[in-house]
Amino acid sequence: MKEKSSKSALFLIFLTVFIDLVGFGLVIPILPTYARELQASESTVGWLIASYSIMQFLFTPFWGRLSDRVGRRPVLLLSLAASFFGYLIWGFAHSLVWLFVSRIVAGFGNANIAVAQAYISDVTTEENRAKGMGLVGAAFGLGFVLGPALGLGVCYLSNDLHTVGLVAAGFSLVDLILTAVLLPEPKDRGDFGKDRFGLSPEFIFKTLNSEKLRVSFLIFFVSTFAFANMESTLVLLTMKQFQWGPRENMWMFLYIGFWIIVVQGGLIRRLTKKNNEKGLISVGTLLTAIGLSIVAFSGNPTMLYVALGVLSIGSSINNPCNQSMISKLAEHQYVGGVLGLGQSLSTLGRILGPIVGCFLFEKVGSASPYYAGAAFMLLACFLSFSLPKLSQEN
Numbered sequence: 001m002k003e004k005s006s007k008s009a010l011f012l013i014f015l016t017v018f019i020d021l022v023g024f025g026l027v028i029p030i031l032p033t034y035a036r037e038l039q040a041s042e043s044t045v046g047w048l049i050a051s052y053s054i055m056q057f058l059f060t061p062f063w064g065r066l067s068d069r070v071g072r073r074p075v076l077l078l079s080l081a082a083s084f085f086g087y088l089i090w091g092f093a094h095s096l097v098w099l100f101v102s103r104i105v106a107g108f109g110n111a112n113i114a115v116a117q118a119y120i121s122d123v124t125t126e127e128n129r130a131k132g133m134g135l136v137g138a139a140f141g142l143g144f145v146l147g148p149a150l151g152l153g154v155c156y157l158s159n160d161l162h163t164v165g166l167v168a169a170g171f172s173l174v175d176l177i178l179t180a181v182l183l184p185e186p187k188d189r190g191d192f193g194k195d196r197f198g199l200s201p202e203f204i205f206k207t208l209n210s211e212k213l214r215v216s217f218l219i220f221f222v223s224t225f226a227f228a229n230m231e232s233t234l235v236l237l238t239m240k241q242f243q244w245g246p247r248e249n250m251w252m253f254l255y256i257g258f259w260i261i262v263v264q265g266g267l268i269r270r271l272t273k274k275n276n277e278k279g280l281i282s283v284g285t286l287l288t289a290i291g292l293s294i295v296a297f298s299g300n301p302t303m304l305y306v307a308l309g310v311l312s313i314g315s316s317i318n319n320p321c322n323q324s325m326i327s328k329l330a331e332h333q334y335v336g337g338v339l340g341l342g343q344s345l346s347t348l349g350r351i352l353g354p355i356v357g358c359f360l361f362e363k364v365g366s367a368s369p370y371y372a373g374a375a376f377m378l379l380a381c382f383l384s385f386s387l388p389k390l391s392q393e394n
Helices: 002-037 042-070 072-092 096-123 126-157 161-182 192-197 201-208 214-242 246-271 277-296 301-329 332-363 368-384
Strands: none
Touching: 002 042, 002 072, 002 096, 002 126, 002 161, 002 214, 002 246, 042 072, 042 096, 042 192, 042 214, 042 332, 072 096, 072 161, 096 126, 096 192, 126 161, 126 246, 192 332, 201 214, 201 332, 214 246, 214 277, 214 301, 214 332, 214 368, 246 301, 277 301, 277 368, 301 332, 332 368
8 A cells, every 4th residue: 555655646746847847848948039029138048047047056955955844745835836926927027027037936946856856755665766766857858848849839829928938837836736635745754855955065075076976077067068058049049040930949849858758768778777877978978069069050950950869869868877877876875965966066057058158159159059068078078988887786
């Protein structure tokens, strides 16, 4: 009975993260278009995209620790309510200031990923925990695919970009209601937030300087930075080169999400059966670098789609393999803290990527963010050769 209850709770938390990401996927492809309609410069678009990640960087530890003290369920409800209001503000925004407010509030609410992971940690055994955590990644991938697809439908039915924000708000409201009605508080609550985010400066410096971990951390940061650099400028590029609107860009993001699902939904498990993460990271970073380079000189949509396919496959191989390697190289009693630190570095990459990418796009040229990203990924590829080899026992 306990196992059945645990499976039910896992499904509900999967649904919570999935609906959250559908709302996120809905607005991301049209955000640059909306901002440009409100007279934002390319650099301002970068800050607008980064504002969401800045709030996640600041408040993910806050939500995680708060859930240790007051419970997972009430914190999830509070964060989902914030997400709802963030998207609702988008639906009624008529100025750049209010668009910024919308993304800041939504980022504050959607910093709840640590609470979802804490919930999984509470309701699973050690043997099943990795599988449970994998559900979060699957929810991310599915949400990223279906969000743009749904946004595409909204764009066909309505030319008003405000409508997309209202639909995203509707999804957050459904998520809030389902969580309030169906999701129980775990019977046993651990100290996930404390273990993962109660990190002393000594632990942070020691972990970042660890000979086993520092290369993996650097690859993690560089990879996230390069992908966020591309993601934030891609709509600006298609608007400028192909005069694409929200509908065409929705299809493009749906295509990216498709490759993420294909690779992370099954292929990656087969590839990592023999603990060959090191080789796969080299392949993944190289493919990402090649994809970014092709994007830089894509003169037609077909070439762009080829480039995005290569890039998406490479990124989908590299990221989970690098996270797996970090978890295996970390000392068992510190895995939570080490992964939390890695997540913080990833979020930092999501902050700096849009800011730097959009600045380069405006000041240097539309191809420059992709050449810069490709250079960083080549660096990550060279760094991967110095990664420690995992033993079969790990």
